Amino acid sequence: MKKRSTGLLIAVVALLVVQAGLQMRVFPLWQKNYAPKTATPVGLSPEQLLVAVAGFREFMAGILWVRADGFFDSGNYDAVLPMLRLVTWLDPHNLDVYATGAWHMGYNFTDEAQRSDRRYLLPALKFLEEGIQNNPNVWDLYFEMGWMYYHKIQDPVNAVPWMYKANEFENIIPARRHMLAHALFKSSQFDQAVNTWGRLLLDAEKERTKDWESLNLYDVRQKNLEDTILDILRRYGPNAETQPPIDMGFDAKVTVVRPRVILVEGTLNIPTIGARVTVILRNKGQKLDYTPKALETFTLEVDPNLTYMQDSLAVRDMKFRREIDMSKDPKMYSFKAPEYEVEFIFDPRYASPNIQDRIGSDGVGMTDRRYLDTSDPSARMLRKVVTITREEILMLRRGAE
Amino acid sequence: MNATFALAGATFGEAIRKRILLVILLAALVILLISPAFEPFAGRGQRTLVISFGFGIIQLAGTFIAIIMCTGLIPTEIERRTIYTILSKPVQRYQFVLGKLLGAIATLGFVYLTMGLMFLLITRWTLGEFDPKIVQGLIMFFFQSSLLAAVTLFFSTFVSPLVNYFLSGGVFLMGNLMSTFLDTIQRNPEVTPLTRIPVQILTVLLPNFANFNIQNPIINPEQVLTDEVAYLVQTIAYAVIYMVLLLVASILIFNQREM
Amino acid sequence: MSDYAIKTVNLTKRYSGLWSKTPVEAVKKLNLEVHRGEIFGFLGPNGAGKTTTIKVLLGIIYPTEGEAYVLGKPAGDPSNHYNLSYLPENPYFYDYMTGEEILTFYARLFGIPEPDRTKRVRELLDRVGLSRAANQPIRTYSKGMQQRIGLAQCLLNDPQLLILDEPTAGLDPIAHIDIRDMILDLRAQGKTLFISSHQLSDVERVCDRVAILNRGEMVKLGKLEELLSGGHVELIAEKVNEGVLEPIRNLGGRASLHDGRLIVEQPDDGTIDRVIDLVRSSGGHVISVKPYRRTLEDLFVETIQGGNRQ
Numbered sequence: 003m004k005k006r007s008t009g010l011l012i013a014v015v016a017l018l019v020v021q022a023g024l025q026m027r028v029f030p031l032w033q034k035n036y037a038p039k040t041a042t043p044v045g046l047s048p049e050q051l052l053v054a055v056a057g058f059r060e061f062m063a064g065i066l067w068v069r070a071d072g073f074f075d076s077g078n079y080d081a082v083l084p085m086l087r088l089v090t091w092l093d094p095h096n097l098d099v100y101a102t103g104a105w106h107m108g109y110n111f112t113d114e115a116q117r118s119d120r121r122y123l124l125p126a127l128k129f130l131e132e133g134i135q136n137n138p139n140v141w142d143l144y145f146e147m148g149w150m151y152y153h154k155i156q157d158p159v160n161a162v163p164w165m166y167k168a169n170e171f172e173n174i175i176p177a178r179r180h181m182l183a184h185a186l187f188k189s190s191q192f193d194q195a196v197n198t199w200g201r202l203l204l205d206a207e208k209e210r211t212k213d214w215e216s217l218n219l220y221d222v223r224q225k226n227l228e229d230t231i232l233d234i235l236r237r238y239g240p241n242a243e244t245q246p247p248i249d250m251g252f253d254a255k256v257t258v259v260r261p262r263v264i265l266v267e268g269t270l271n272i273p274t275i276g277a278r279v280t281v282i283l284r285n286k287g288q289k290l291d292y293t294p295k296a297l298e299t300f301t302l303e304v305d306p307n308l309t310y311m312q313d314s315l316a317v318r319d320m321k322f323r324r325e326i327d328m329s330k331d332p333k334m335y336s337f338k339a340p341e342y343e344v345e346f347i348f349d350p351r352y353a354s355p356n357i358q359d360r361i362g363s364d365g366v367g368m369t370d371r372r373y374l375d376t377s378d379p380s381a382r383m384l385r386k387v388v389t390i391t392r393e394e395i396l397m398l399r400r401g402a403e
Numbered sequence: 404m405n406a407t408f409a410l411a412g413a414t415f416g417e418a419i420r421k422r423i424l425l426v427i428l429l430a431a432l433v434i435l436l437i438s439p440a441f442e443p444f445a446g447r448g449q450r451t452l453v454i455s456f457g458f459g460i461i462q463l464a465g466t467f468i469a470i471i472m473c474t475g476l477i478p479t480e481i482e483r484r485t486i487y488t489i490l491s492k493p494v495q496r497y498q499f500v501l502g503k504l505l506g507a508i509a510t511l512g513f514v515y516l517t518m519g520l521m522f523l524l525i526t527r528w529t530l531g532e533f534d535p536k537i538v539q540g541l542i543m544f545f546f547q548s549s550l551l552a553a554v555t556l557f558f559s560t561f562v563s564p565l566v567n568y569f570l571s572g573g574v575f576l577m578g579n580l581m582s583t584f585l586d587t588i589q590r591n592p593e594v595t596p597l598t599r600i601p602v603q604i605l606t607v608l609l610p611n612f613a614n615f616n617i618q619n620p621i622i623n624p625e626q627v628l629t630d631e632v633a634y635l636v637q638t639i640a641y642a643v644i645y646m647v648l649l650l651v652a653s654i655l656i657f658n659q660r661e662m
Numbered sequence: 663m664s665d666y667a668i669k670t671v672n673l674t675k676r677y678s679g680l681w682s683k684t685p686v687e688a689v690k691k692l693n694l695e696v697h698r699g700e701i702f703g704f705l706g707p708n709g710a711g712k713t714t715t716i717k718v719l720l721g722i723i724y725p726t727e728g729e730a731y732v733l734g735k736p737a738g739d740p741s742n743h744y745n746l747s748y749l750p751e752n753p754y755f756y757d758y759m760t761g762e763e764i765l766t767f768y769a770r771l772f773g774i775p776e777p778d779r780t781k782r783v784r785e786l787l788d789r790v791g792l793s794r795a796a797n798q799p800i801r802t803y804s805k806g807m808q809q810r811i812g813l814a815q816c817l818l819n820d821p822q823l824l825i826l827d828e829p830t831a832g833l834d835p836i837a838h839i840d841i842r843d844m845i846l847d848l849r850a851q852g853k854t855l856f857i858s859s860h861q862l863s864d865v866e867r868v869c870d871r872v873a874i875l876n877r878g879e880m881v882k883l884g885k886l887e888e889l890l891s892g893g894h895v896e897l898i899a900e901k902v903n904e905g906v907l908e909p910i911r912n913l914g915g916r917a918s919l920h921d922g923r924l925i926v927e928q929p930d931d932g933t934i935d936r937v938i939d940l941v942r943s944s945g946g947h948v949i950s951v952k953p954y955r956r957t958l959e960d961l962f963v964e965t966i967q968g969g970n971r972q
Contacts, residue, residue: 010655017648022607024641028614029582029606031634035626036619037586058463060455060622095623096451139627409770413756420758483754488815491720491748491825492771493740661677661723 063093074106079122082106083302086129090136100133101146108154113312119334120282120290120310123155125302127292141171145178152181155292156352158188159380163294176206176219180226188351190364190380192234199227233355237362244360244367248272252373252384254279254322254346261397262329262337268346270317270384272361276354277317279346283328284310286341286389307338328395340392348384406494407502414506418472419513427471428514431464435521439529451622453529457522458540458618461515465548468514469507470571473555474564476503481662497654500556504650507552515545536621539635546642547615551575553649554610560656578612581605610645614638667823667854668696668719672728675714675878688714690878691728696856698822701849701868703886704858705958706875707966712858713751715875716825719856720748733823744772747816751828753808757801761792761811764800768815786814790844806837813844823854830859842868872958874965882965886958893955895934897926902946910940930955 070085086103093099108126112119127150133143148164151157165182168174179202187195206220237244254268266281284290285308311334315322328335350358350365361367365382368374375385392398418424438456439449477500480486489499519541527533555571562570585606588594615638620626628634673692678685689711696702706712717723718730721738730737733745755764765783774782787793790810800808809829816824829845830838845855845868857869872889874882882889894915902924910917913936915928924946928934930953941948 007655007658010651010658013651014648014655017644017651018608021641021645021648024637024644025607025611025614028611028634028637028641029585031630031637032582032614033586035628035631035634036613036617037583058455058459059616060451060619061459064451064455093451093455093619093622095619095626097623097625137623137626140625142625405773406771409767413759413767416758417756484750485753485755487717487720487722487748487750488753488755488768488812489771490722491743491746492768492819493743493773494771495740662717 060093060096063089063096063099066092067096067099070103074110079107079111083125087302090132094136097133097137097140097142100130100137100143104130104133104146104150108150112154118311118313120312121304121308121334123150123292124290124297125304126150128297128302131297141168141174141178144168144171145174145181148181148185151292152185152188156349157292158185158351159378160292160294161185162189162191177222180223183226183230187230188363188380190351192230192238196227196230196234199223199230203227233359233363236359238366242367244362247367247369248361250348250368250370250384251320252346252348252370252386254281254386254388256344256388256390258390258394258397259325260329262335262395263325263327264344264390264395265323265325266315266344266346267321267323268386269321270348271320272317272357273320274356274360275318277348277357278353279315279317279322279348280312281315281324281326282310282312282345282347283326283342284308284345285339286343306333307336309335309337309339309342311335337392337395342390342392342395344388344390346384346386346388349381350383351381406492407498407505410489410494410499410502411505411509414476414503415509415513418506418510421472424468424472424510424514427464427467428517431460431518432521434460435518435525438525450530453526454537454622455618457525458544458621461518461522461541462544462547462616464518465511465515465544466551466575469511469548469552470555470568470575472510473507473552474559474567474571476507476556477559477657478564486662496657500560500653500657501650504553504556504646504653507556508549511545511548511552515541515548534621536624540618540621543615543617543635543638546639547612550610550615550642550645550649551612553646553653557649557653557656560653560660574609575612577605578610579616580613581609582611582613610649611641614641665698666695666731667698667700667733668694668702668856669731670694670715670718670728671730673715673718673725673730674727675711675718675723676726688878689718692875692878692880694873694880696854697871698854699849699852700870701845701855701857703869703872704856704875705860705872705962706858707860709877710860710875711878712860712875713827714878716748716827716856716858719825720746744819745821746823746825747819747821748825749809749812749816749827749829751831753812755800755808755811758799760797760799761787761803761807761814762796764811765814765818769818772819774818782818786817789817790814791840806833806840809833809837809841813841817848821853823856824848825856825858827858828860829857874962876966882961889961890956890958891930893930893953895928895930896950896952896954897924897928897934897937897941898949899924899926899941899946900949902941903944906940906944906946910937913937913940 066085066089070082070089073079073081073085082103086099089099090096090103104126107122107129111122111126127147130143130147130150134147137143144164145168148161148168151161151164162182162185165185169179169182183195183198183202186192186198203220203223206216206223209216210220211217236242249271251269251271254266257265257267259265264283268279270277270279288308288310290310309328311326311328313324313326315324328337350361350368351363353361353363364380368382368384370384373384373386375383435457438460439453441452441456477486480489486499490496519538522541523533523537526537551571554574555567558567558570581602585599585602588599588602617635620628670692673689673694674687675689676685676687692711692715694715704712704715714723718725719732719737721742724738732739732742735742756767759767762783765786766779769779769783784793784796787796790813792807792810792814795803795807800811803811813826813829816826826845829841833841845857848855849868869886871883871885873880901922902919904919907917907919907924910924910926913928913933914931915926915933915937917924917926924941926937928937934951938948938951
């Protein structure tokens, strides 16, 4: 006697529909909460995939991250980037990987005793941005991003939105909130800077009596608010010390002393000590764009034919001078392009306070007959660009004078 | 129902005495116990190591135990002819299949309880805290293994144990990857509907095992989840419904089966 | 129909293999009638279709053609399972369980509620002589003890019909006797026993009727006495005159004469007296007269060989 199975068959179909419905409901939530979001697992071997789907995902990521960290330390940067891809795919919520990875790329790849390679700044930013996409509900990476702009790139204007974003979180470490005020001040939004300090002070006042740390926080904010107001009054108030503007008499020149070794020197008429001039050597016209828009299409790869050397020169006795040796590392300094440009910048926003007291952090107290650059609304800067050909750098002909 | 529970009880009693399953369980417990010693591999986060490794071991053991146990449940009964003494009693075939599944789930419950307690002990000891989220993760993995058990039991009604190992293992692998695959495809605008639609259909039809892996936010507690409770409830409901589906399908085939 | 414990009508079971195209006919047009209260021997060599028939009767497999009735209902009818029991050939039970546990397990399958369950289990352990081994795991049991546990689980529901598949296979001679006595005891209680076997010596003593199955077909059926009737008597005589050979042969036996020594195989129908008379009248000297009874084994071998020659 065979059992009749029509009923069971109908049940199977019905249940199949119900589970499909549930799965379709669960999937978007899974995507939001648990899916590895950005990097695709391209180039993963089956074993790696197997490990990845088993519970060992984060463990594997941890091991790879240790390896990657080792490569960072030994300077094997080419090996690091693909590993970072894998690590963040396996464990997209490990903030440490994003923060430390970006820090390595942004700081250690770019500037060490014997190297200067700013090309890695964009990958660092891109990496952080990816981390933010994967962890939109955590303040840490917004802050790291802001810090990268504020401190490393020295672009306070683009740091501000990230600091605002980080400040939206309740659980951000209280002292980290201060960076918003600093970034606002440096980008010459003085009103906003004062407002922010005021608001922070009010917040701290409420909890001032809670413990010693809270009291300390209150004191720090109070002092910062007062200093900011005093700075503004001194520099921009009645009888401001920044007036009348001084002529900086800025100039700079590049000499090729040996193949791939250049001597940069120049003058800056600033009476006090502590001023620094930034010098950049890059492929002609290849100015790096750090704006958020530029990140939309950028990848972690760097262009091997691109050179982006940056150095900071101390001004002593109103002169600066440095020999820069670019003969050691052809990976950074390929010199394959026909023309390069050397840019000299004096940016008062990152000058020391004693200098800012004289010329203002926005450069209002300085002028220059030839090289004053007023294109950036947040500050007046000094900027000179010199073009130098490949032949000149390689000394295939007489160097540029 | 009494007969079903009697069968479940016998299945459980037999499974927990099976040497291979005990060896896997014991190995998992030992590895869990020594897992803090792997710290040098773990980079900065001990939390990452202990929790991810622990969950990994538990899931792996759960997977192997579910597959190895369930491939044999029905074929062994036929082979040693106990099934004839059972089916010649007033026991319906659906009761037999249901009893087997319940017994398998009870066994997995026992396995997860043992491993889970060890895991909680280890995390309490190494991380100095008791994280209730770990229990959540364990429960989800328990449902994952139970669903896998239902899949294996379903296949065991019509394929040989050897084929079943690969079949169940394959479905488990696919069921773990489909979501990621679909996710990747959906993000890539160059993928044509001709590729996307079959993947979508497969994702919706195959048992989705990736749903149950919620350990990432447990390892990275900073993460803020949207509708977490709804997700967990729906995923468990999904597991239960899919298990019922497989059970009914198993019964459907088993009813026609000649032994 | 309810006079029969088991009845099959043209029961046919074909297995179509997964790989081979030609189906195997395990049972062919089997017509079987087992009366209530009898011990029915279901005989045949291995592969004759005995177990297949039993599986159909139990509803574990389904007939390809024909019908099968058990206790007046179609085979596989769930309500039947309260009134019948089955002991498979060489069953392996969950051997981690003790004798008592396994019986309790089967009692639960029958839905026997407590406290009847415990009482019944104890009773049966006693009855099959396993009370003292009740708390030992089955894996420590001897083959005979395992078979007795198997019988005990068959009796849990106090069935009307017991189907025993090779109940004595692999048992030592003493265990054989145990099982045989239990079978007789059960018949005394009015139960129907359907016993399949390819081992003949024990069964022939207890069966009321037997059917012999070969290659899925029933080749012989009947009361044991009827099937075994028709043995022969052997006579050996000396100094026999050649002239009596022809009259003796005319009596229906087989006779041969060499050097005055006569050997006669005479049907066991009383004609042997006349053979003796003939021998003596010719001056012969009767040395021995020995009756040879037909055994079930003879019948079995004759039947199967006869069937296979066709």
